[in-house]
Amino acid sequence: MSLINRLDARAADFDAALTQLLAYDASQDESIESTVRDILHDVQSRGDAAVLDYTARFDHVQATQLSALEIPRADWQAALDGLPADQRAALQAAAQRVRSYHERQRADTWTYTEPDGTLLGQKITPLDRVGLYVPGGKAAYPSSVLMNAIPAKVAGVPELIMVTPTPGGTRNPMVLAAAALGGVDRVFAIGGAQAVGALAYGTQTLPAVDKIVGPGNAYVAAAKRRVFGTVGIDMIAGPSEILILADGSTPADWLAIDLFSQAEHDELAQAILLCPDAAYLDAVYAAIERLLPGQPRAHILRTSLAKRGALIHTASLRQACEIVNRIAPEHLELSVQDPQALLPHIRHAGAIFLGAYSSESLGDYCAGPNHVLPTARTARFSSPLGVYDFQKRSSLIQVSKAGAQTLGRIAAVLATGEGLHAHAASATLRLDP
Structure with a gap:
């Protein structure tokens, strides 16, 4: 069995293969x-x-x-x-x-x-x-x-x-x-x-x-x-995830360890690397093969990488960005020479780490942004935990007498159209004769 799955985004069966890789049974025991x-x-x-x-x-x-x-x-x-x-x-x-x-x-x-x-x-x-x-x-x-x-x-x-x-x-x-x-x-x-x-x-x-x-x-x-x-x-968190988009400029050992950093959480964690450089993917695979035996949680890493991990060869960095948005990962590393150039193309990710020195582990502990992040593709519609999760909003509406003349007529028409006649009366009672 391969240490980690190898996929080719240019292959005809890639969509099906990626769907299968991302599948996660969230049914409850x-x-x-x-x-x-x-x-x-x-x-x-x-x-x-x-x-x-x-x-x-x-x-x-x-x-x-x-x-x-x-x-x-x-x-x-x-x-x-x-x-x-x-x-x-x-x-x-x-x-x-x-x-x-x-x-x-x-x-x-x-x-x-x-x-x-x-x-x-x-x-x-x-x-x-x-x-x-x-x-x-x-x-x-x-x-x-x-x-x-x-x-x-x-x-x-x-x-x-x-x-x-x-x-x-x-x-x-x-x-x-x-x-x-x-x-x-x-x-x-x-x-x-x-x-x-x-x-x-x-x-x-x-x-x-x-x-x-x-x-x-x-x-x-x-x-x-x-x-x-x-x-x-806050949220119901799924298994930990890391997705790395690389251009081949980062030392392969660094990214092998970055993949380990999330895969070591548990056997269901997911670690994926996207890159258009096939030779670089081979180098990362070799680094995984060399470094894995020395990891204290090697038994968890082996299961996680073999079942849910992947090295994916893409046609281009732009195609890699499209795959990122499809996966909507919890953690995304843009390990490329010009991460700012790719940032406008990224729509869905919990936290985005820009550049080779921005390892995900720094975000877990001390960078500053929150490490409580959406998983299992929920980054498509949700956000990291933050101050806004502990505040709530109340609307303020103080209508002047003049304002009531305009708003009352609008509200009365709409309320009558909905068949809510007390609503309409509440608005029209405040109109000047």
Whole structure:
């Protein structure tokens, strides 16, 4: 079996081959759905008691009150202070860069006044309370804390509640340190579908939130999907993706490792390279063959690359751009000498990394833009997580007496045409005799 699929965009069967490569079965496991449904119903019914029962069963953490599972702020600060100097400095630098970037996204209230005195506009307000789910144990991601918490606080969210499981009572110090740096307000040592239910419905101890963000396992994803509507959610993320468009000017080893950087997430992750230079694709294949055995997660890489990875020979860079838009990747690297020349041709991608030195991994941790990105072709219609996900808009309409004379007549005609006569009367009552 080849280490990675080889496709030719000029071949007659390429469309079918690409469709098959991109196919991803997002159907839900019925056993997971059933379990999550029961847990959510139980949490909604019994509140704290249900959360405590599931925490004892799944995380082996015993407590008689949910308040005992709230981690004091002093512990977060102690975790930050206790980090090795290099880790603390890296977290602080990343937090500063993420904050600086997201401060530019903040929207403001605006209004304008028409000649007759009618005022129209938009009022921006932050969400009141947000819940942040953070995986715990070995799968702990302090970078995700920063990427979710900081935009919420920049948006002005007054209360941000973080939940994170602590299997066997083990707390991840970098996650707690990131909570301290990210502006989190409260932290509870709970996880799984029960934590999502607690955030969505509220319990005797944990107040209900307006939106839940953050990654999690299949049970967490299923729970978020089920509570959507009661609360908002960020997105349901699919497997990680990287698509690299190259012109052959970047060292082959660099791009082999860049492909590994996403393929190592799990066996369903997707890593694809597009290039019009066949010899360069051969060089990247050789680099993969040489570098793969030394990778700590080689067993995952082999499965991911063989099943869902590809090196694709294109007729031109322009054809490669068309394929990019069809795939609409989570991460796109334009590893070419003049990436700005290609940028106008790219319509669909979660994050775009321009030039050979812009590796995707920098975006994951510290470049500044958010690493919570649309996957599974949803970049066609959705965007990275940002400040705008924690703000909402209210329309402002202050109609003057003069304005009511014009607008009232227009509204009355349209309302009558729709058969809504009270609507028409409401508008015409304000007309001058």
